Amino acid sequence: MSSIPATFRAFRIRDDEEGYRSGIEETTLSDLSEGEVTIRVGWSGINYKDALAATGKGRILRRYPLTGGIDVAGTVVESTSADYSPGDRVLANGSGLSETRDGGYSEYLRLPQDIVVPLPDGLGMREAMGIGTAGFSAAMGLYRMEQNGQTPDMGPIVVTGASGGLGTIAIDLLTAAGYEAHAITGKVEEFDWLEQLGARQCVSRHELHWGQRPLEKASWAGCIDSVGGGMLAGITRVIQPWGNIACCGMAASQDLQTTVFPFILRGVSILGVSSANCPIETRKMLWNRLAADWKPPHLEDIIREEVTLDQMEAVFDRIIEGGAKGRSVVRIDPSED
Helix, strand or coil: CCCCCCCEEEEEEEEECCEEEEEEEEECHHHCCCCCEEEEEEEEEECHHHHHHHHCCCCCCCCCCEECCCEEEEEEEEECCCCCCCCCEEEEECCCECCCECCCCECEEEECHHHCEECCCCCCHHHHHHHHHHHHHHHHHHHHHHHCCCCHHHCCEEECCCCCHHHHHHHHHHHHCCCCEEEEECCHHHHHHHHHHCEEEEEEHHHCCCCCCCCCCCCEEEEEECCEHHHHHHHHCCEEEEEEEEECCCCCECCCCCCCHHHHHCCCEEEECCHHHCCHHHHHHHHHHHCCCCCCCCHHHHEEEEECHHHHHHHHHHHHCCCCCCEEEEECCCCCC
């Protein structure tokens, strides 16, 4: 007999003749996207993309209704997959969650077997969701940079949007990986905290003066950027020869107005980071590293807030307004760590 209740709670997002709206609903397993692996959800997390989807400030979902939440960790309760059995602890992030299929803001969830990642040893569910897509994107950015020749001895790596979820984990991750990390943020009151996470230098984005030339004095060996727009354009002009820029987001703008000079005269590379579409074997490898040599040493400090499904909306609003600091996690099953 199934241990799954007839109805359970989920944070559903709708867009129909009654307008765009989101909130907690009673739902059933048959209402949710299909998949070979059914889990009891323990934890989720809140990312910028989740806030855009929940508030309707960004057109993230490709069909409606869907359950929100691009990150999820839980315990398998039913499985028709040979790879997973009841009791297995697993996670998933990106991979169409809360975009083309139901996401993690639900007490139960069905997942396709080809997007499921075994929860690595050395990482609890809460920790995994504290890292979440934000931290996974930072790790994928560093991975791509190192694939393209980035090494610590080339010089410091600057992180934009440094006080947000992706930025804080990027600072912590870079430091753990042996790099000198620098931070750019609009929140000067967070300088001390960023330095505690490992930032060797903090710069206010309000005091940046890129100049108007296509190339300016090279200041950094590389960058992990989650801001986009004018910030990313300015960064291209101040990266040293053969440095890499990992493009992880567009918190400010999707636009990019620059010249080809950084690329053809300094050999600078912009590397795209698509965490949602990361191949599953690479995804598993990166999660294993995030549980081992790349595990953020200050993760508990970066997790600034723990909320329930009922408390998420205030977090969404704060993220959209630019008031986020570090990471917020969502406890869905009180019995899970």
